[in-house]
Amino acid sequence: MSAELEIDWTRCQGRGLCIELLATDLTSDPWGYPLARRADGHKSGTVILAEEQLEAADEAVKMCPLSALKLRTTARQ
Amino acid sequence: MDELMWSAARTSGMISLLLLTGTLLMGITARSGRAFGGLSRYTQSLLHRSFSLLCVLFVMLHVLTLLADSYAKMQIIDIFVPFLGDYRPFWQGLGTVSFLLMIAIALTGLLRRHLGQRVFRGIHLTAYLMWPIAVAHGLGTGTDAGTLWYRIATVISIALVLAAVIWRLTANYLDHSTTRRLAREGVKL
Amino acid sequence: MSTTSIPKLVLGVLEEPRLLAAGPDASWSQHLDTFGPVPSATGDSQILAQWEASGLSGRGGGSFPTARKIAAVQRSVARTGKAPVLIANGSEGEPLSYKDQMLLTHAPHVVLDGIELTARILGASSSYLVTKAGAHPRLLQAMSERGESSVTLHATDSHFLAGQATAVISSLEGGPSLPRHQPWHLSDFGLGGAPTLLVNVETLAHLALIARYSAHWFRSAGTEEDPGSRMVSIHDAGHYQVHEVHGGSNLSVLLEQLQIPTKDIHAVLVGGFHGQFTRDLDISLSATSDAAQYPATIAVGAGVLEILRFGTCPLERASEIVDYLAQSSAKQCGPCMFGLPTLARDLQAVAQRSNDPALVERIERLGELVTGRGACHHPDATARLASSALHVFDDELQAHLSGQCLHKF
Numbered sequence: 001m002s003a004e005l006e007i008d009w010t011r012c013q014g015r016g017l018c019i020e021l022l023a024t025d026l027t028s029d030p031w032g033y034p035l036a037r038r039a040d041g042h043k044s045g046t047v048i049l050a051e052e053q054l055e056a057a058d059e060a061v062k063m064c065p066l067s068a069l070k071l072r073t074t075a076r077q
Numbered sequence: 078m079d080e081l082m083w084s085a086a087r088t089s090g091m092i093s094l095l096l097l098t099g100t101l102l103m104g105i106t107a108r109s110g111r112a113f114g115g116l117s118r119y120t121q122s123l124l125h126r127s128f129s130l131l132c133v134l135f136v137m138l139h140v141l142t143l144l145a146d147s148y149a150k151m152q153i154i155d156i157f158v159p160f161l162g163d164y165r166p167f168w169q170g171l172g173t174v175s176f177l178l179m180i181a182i183a184l185t186g187l188l189r190r191h192l193g194q195r196v197f198r199g200i201h202l203t204a205y206l207m208w209p210i211a212v213a214h215g216l217g218t219g220t221d222a223g224t225l226w227y228r229i230a231t232v233i234s235i236a237l238v239l240a241a242v243i244w245r246l247t248a249n250y251l252d253h254s255t256t257r258r259l260a261r262e263g264v265k266l
Numbered sequence: 267m268s269t270t271s272i273p274k275l276v277l278g279v280l281e282e283p284r285l286l287a288a289g290p291d292a293s294w295s296q297h298l299d300t301f302g303p304v305p306s307a308t309g310d311s312q313i314l315a316q317w318e319a320s321g322l323s324g325r326g327g328g329s330f331p332t333a334r335k336i337a338a339v340q341r342s343v344a345r346t347g348k349a350p351v352l353i354a355n356g357s358e359g360e361p362l363s364y365k366d367q368m369l370l371t372h373a374p375h376v377v378l379d380g381i382e383l384t385a386r387i388l389g390a391s392s393s394y395l396v397t398k399a400g401a402h403p404r405l406l407q408a409m410s411e412r413g414e415s416s417v418t419l420h421a422t423d424s425h426f427l428a429g430q431a432t433a434v435i436s437s438l439e440g441g442p443s444l445p446r447h448q449p450w451h452l453s454d455f456g457l458g459g460a461p462t463l464l465v466n467v468e469t470l471a472h473l474a475l476i477a478r479y480s481a482h483w484f485r486s487a488g489t490e491e492d493p494g495s496r497m498v499s500i501h502d503a504g505h506y507q508v509h510e511v512h513g514g515s516n517l518s519v520l521l522e523q524l525q526i527p528t529k530d531i532h533a534v535l536v537g538g539f540h541g542q543f544t545r546d547l548d549i550s551l552s553a554t555s556d557a558a559q560y561p562a563t564i565a566v567g568a569g570v571l572e573i574l575r576f577g578t579c580p581l582e583r584a585s586e587i588v589d590y591l592a593q594s595s596a597k598q599c600g601p602c603m604f605g606l607p608t609l610a611r612d613l614q615a616v617a618q619r620s621n622d623p624a625l626v627e628r629i630e631r632l633g634e635l636v637t638g639r640g641a642c643h644h645p646d647a648t649a650r651l652a653s654s655a656l657h658v659f660d661d662e663l664q665a666h667l668s669g670q671c672l673h674k675f
Contacts, residue, residue, distance in 0.1 A: 008447040009599035010641045011194070014253060015110040017118045029635055030608075031260060032110065032253035033600040046638070063122050065107070067194055260604035 082146035168217025319481035326466030349391035359429035380470030488513025538570030540647035584655035
């Protein structure tokens with residue numbers, strides 16, 4: 001089961017906790033905002049996470065100081 | 078028994094003040110979005126939360142032991158309504174005020190996702206008010222407040238918090254503030 | 267209304283007006299004389315079928331098939347049991363666009379008919395007509411002429427993003443006219459949580475006429491890919507004109523018919539500030555872009571065209587537009603708030619003939635950085651416009667990078 005990390009860009013202030021917790025999937029753009037390391041198909045802003053990352057992702061969602069993250073689980077393709 | 082309670086009350090009070098100072102300092106560093114001296118942003122956030130929860134625990138202990146100590150003459154009402162106490166009512170009242178603020182901050186923090194960011198932030202900012210009130214409470218009611226080491230600890234705490242707050246107000250406080258400012262100035266009007 | 271047999275290659279201005287058939291400043295009685303009354307409710311299921319068969323796509327810029335949008339709302343209503351809401355979007359935030367204002371001034375009754383019909387067929391609990399900075403006096407007059415009391419008029423701010431769908435919803439809910447984070451469809455969860463149909467006022471006007479005259483009539487104009495007619499706003503050196511044209515109109519034919527001198531036209535901006543440039547005028551203004559066909563089709567969005575003539579440096583104009591778009595950012599999302607001004611500054615450098623060889627790559631990279639990382643598509647469209655300029659005006663770009671400008675001596 002994989003999941004999509006949904007970012008509310010209107011809340012995100014680029015504090016960077018998620019980038020630390022999901023270092024394999026996210027990096028920082030020049031202004032500190034989370035950038036997906038892999039562009040996923042047509043939507044470069046989408047972050048698809050593998051199952052191993054789900055625990056870290058849950059933590060990122062919980063710890064984001066702006067509550068800017070949500071995890072949307074998708075069924076196994 | 079009273080002696081034990083009194084001693085525990087003083088100790089837990091001082092520990093919670095130290096934890097409160099630690100919480101405030103971690104909160105300010107975390108807000109900057111910067112990693113520091115080996116502490117990742119995540120770690121700072123965790124420490125901020127851990128200190129705050131421990132602080133609440135020690136404040137609870139502080140309040141309970143005071144209630145149990147008959148010499149302290151504290152009533153249950155004094156936990157929720159300030160300035161009614163028999164022993165140094167004003168300074169004890171300050172303790173009540175900071176306790177109430179702490180409960181509000183703790184609850185809104187735990188229920189953040191349900192209450193929304195605005196409510197959470199609004200109440201959270203009162204921490205800047207709560208801290209000096211708690212320090213004043215300690216100085217005013219604390220049996221050990223007169224000792225040299227207590228005074229030294231207080232001065233160091235105030236210095237650290239003051240330095241952190243001043244830093245908080247500088248232009249380059251936030252991580253990436255320089256690149257962001259440069260970016261915004263990019264468009265000529 | 268006649269069936270056109272005009273070959274596709276030479277489609278341009280409509281031979282006879284459709285939306286504006288009742289004439290300028292049409293009164294209620296003139297409107298009724300021209301179009302007749304609103305079809306009665308007994309024909310509603312037929313009307314819905316005609317709307318679907320017409321192939322009408324949105325006239326607000328998105329060009330999404332309107333019948334599909336309506337069907338999505340109906341499905342949502344059936345699933346949730348919540349009454350839907352209709353929003354007619356006439357806020358027209360694009361500064362070069364005048365068609366919605368024209369429509370609301372000269373043919374408000376056609377729009378109001380569309381609102382009435384759509385609201386009725388959807389079973390909408392409320393309808394809103396959103397316009398820029400206060401209702402037009404003619405609109406208020408038109409509403410009182412027909413005794414319309416169920417449509418709520420709402421004024422939005424007049425900045426660029428105020429017409430964006432979620433910005434309109436935000437404004438209607440008492441918030442700022444700024445886009446919101448909304449990962450779900452409005453058809454599922456829109457204004458006040460209700461299934462919402464948000465459509466451009468011109469789209470509603472077309473629905474009103476299709477309901478009277480049929481899908482066959484609608485498709486007697488335009489092309490297979492872009493049936494029917496649309497309104498276009500043409501900007502040429504400070505002059506603005508609005509016309510009803512065939513869908514899929516050939517740009518060069520259109521310009522000729524309108525007697526717009528083409529000899530010194532260097533390029534045209536198609537689709538307004540969120541569109542793209544073209545130097546080839548032998549193209550079809552359509553709902554979508556397809557370079558594979560002949561003539562190539564270019565998505566015309568909300569129908570805005572700007573003419574660029576020799577003597578005006580297109581890179582300078584592109585830079586001006588991107589500056590405006592960067593300033594128009596809602597400044598809610600980091601990548602847009604910081605990325606667009608950075609991109610604008612780099613494009614300014616190109617326009618000012620900087621010889622920095624890394625500029626183009628930086629602009630393209632910034633474009634990728636801001637795309638898909640925001641609450642709305644403003645950064646994506648801005649990046650696309652900049653990229654379009656750099657590709658289409660390749661000659662000018664090379665000249666600029668070596669310190670020259672092909673349009674200035």
